[in-house]
Amino acid sequence: MRENAPFKYDIVGSFLRPGYLKQARADYADGKITAEELKKVENEAITDLIAKQKAVGLPVITDGEFRRSSWHLDFMWAFHGVGHEKTKEGIPFQGEAALIDDTFLVGKVSVDSHPFVEHFKFVKQFEDENTVARQTIPAPAQFLFQMITPGNLERTKAVYPNEEELIQDIAEGYKKVIRDLYAAGCKNIQFDDCTWGVCVDPNACFIFGTDEAGLQEIIEKLIWINNLAMEDKPEDLVINTHICRGNFHSTWACQGGYDRVAKDLFAKENVNAFYLEFDDERSGDFEPLQYVSKGKKVVLGLITTKSPILENKDNIIKRIREAEKYIPLERLCLSPQCGFASTEEGNKLTEEEQWAKLKLVQEIANEVWK
DSSP: OTTSOSOSBOOOSOOOOOHHHHHHHHHHHTTSSOHHHHHHHHHHHHHHHHHHHHHTTOSEEOOTTTTOSBSSHHHHHTSEEEEEEOOSSOEEETTEEEOOOEEEEEEEEEOSSOHHHHHHHHHHTTOBTTBEEOEEEEOHHHHHHHHHSHHHHHHHHHHOSSHHHHHHHHHHHHHHHHHHHHHTTOOEEEEEEOHHHHHHSTTHHHHHTOOHHHHHHHHHHHHHHHHHHHTTOOTTOEEEEEEOSOOBTTBOSOOOOTHHHHHHHHHHOOOSEEEEEOSSGGGOOSGGGGGSOTTOEEEEEEEOSSOSSOOOHHHHHHHHHHHTTTSOGGGEEEEESSOSOSBTTOOSSOHHHHHHHHHHHHHHHHHHTO
């Protein structure tokens, strides 16, 4: 069981940070506690989180991304050639800006010992016969996207006049991290990828600074870099991907159904499963699922992490039956549409409401996949 993610009852990976952990991270940033003191608090919070994940019956355990400020940027900062600084404007979300660090290239991309490998080892010790430890990381496409957006493109071209060299270097860095995670006992990696949310947005061409033909080239490039990073992976290492349209403080960044990318992404990306956002009308309908290639699974993100309101069980089951028109039930699973805290701020619900959402996912999964 532990090597066959996705699971019928699944998660995306991030969880609300407890108050004492947020305080410790703030104290560390202010120089009030040492890195070792912060690590001790993180270890305590993650140990407690894993116990709660097991108590709610999850077959997968994560560290909740408790050692990160954001779901993707901390991973990039551990690479050589990547710089960052406090942002002045942030990233625009619906009604609010995500004030996460501006992140850009300052040199050639490479990686030595990535700290996420040690993060995984801490979670790995809690595996048992009922659970598998998962490591979530931003997709290679997300790394590339960060560096080729119009605001970063000039800096990137100064380091990499040839974009293909950048793609190769990012992919090689990922291959090393993947090898190191596998050597540490990791059998389940999740690529988190918001680039597709941008590609399907009505403003995609404007965001990328291109036209429709250029957007198609970008789509092909994003699939290429993801597949390149997964080349030569061990057979028993499962790599899945989670796709959404932005998740910050219960707000979103992009909208649009999967139609624009489905024929390329769902058929050509060499992952084991797609964890897809389907919690509201921004994600479109299930028709694009017909393009998911045979053998790949889909995890329906039907339970929202953006609201504390608990979904109606019968409505969710009805939607699973609608998805079943396009892909067989045995290839479908269920999870929340995203994490509960893609950044350390977290979404606007309580920890109690968070766990109630997961209990509902379990209840529905047990009923649908008896």
